[in-house]
Amino acid sequence: MNASxxxxxxxxxxLTATTFAAGSHGDGHGSDIGEPGHASDVSxxxxxxxxxxxxxxxxxxxxxxxxxxxxxxxxxxxxxEFNIGTPDTHEAHRDEMKMxxxxxxxxxxxxxxxxxxxxxxxxxSMKHDDPNSVLLEPGQKKxxxxxxxxKTSMEFACNIPGHYQSGMYGDVxxxxxxxxxxxxx
Ligand SMILES: [Cu+2]
Numbered sequence: 001m002n003a004s005x006x007x008x009x010x011x012x013x014x015l016t017a018t019t020f021a022a023g024s025h026g027d028g029h030g031s032d033i034g035e036p037g038h039a040s041d042v043s044x045x046x047x048x049x050x051x052x053x054x055x056x057x058x059x060x061x062x063x064x065x066x067x068x069x070x071x072x073x074x075x076x077x078x079x080x081e082f083n084i085g086t087p088d089t090h091e092a093h094r095d096e097m098k099m100x101x102x103x104x105x106x107x108x109x110x111x112x113x114x115x116x117x118x119x120x121x122x123x124x125s126m127k128h129d130d131p132n133s134v135l136l137e138p139g140q141k142k143x144x145x146x147x148x149x150x151k152t153s154m155e156f157a158c159n160i161p162g163h164y165q166s167g168m169y170g171d172v173x174x175x176x177x178x179x180x181x182x183x184x185x
Contacts, residue, residue, distance in 0.1 A: 037067035037147035083133035
């Protein structure tokens, strides 16, 4: 592998904090995955455990408009991601994760924090700080507060090379508030 070649590739394909943030991806209509929520709007906490290579629970049900606090804990022995998106955004994100592995930013059970903060030129870095995602070393626990604003079918997924392919993803089923009311009658 040619190191300088990889560096050029990284600069050409920047990993900005906003690339995959809500609303900034695609044509502006297609992939509305919701938006970062406010702690004061949280109606429910969902605990998610990550193992090698699967999640518990395997699927999540939310109501459109609901703000959920996800408490995500990595109980595996490898680095894992919990990322809320569509199959398309996950596919795009997998290219970035592949690059992070190729650069040694993700090394099996470890994250190279120094390298994540390294300046790649043009203000870009390999920071992994999208609001819809957390990337955790074994034993780490982090939170995401997310408001589900559309009925787009979504998935939570780990995009580290090989993990999604081995089944590390689950459905986010978004119900409309009316459905919930009907079933409560
Ligand atoms: Cu994983």
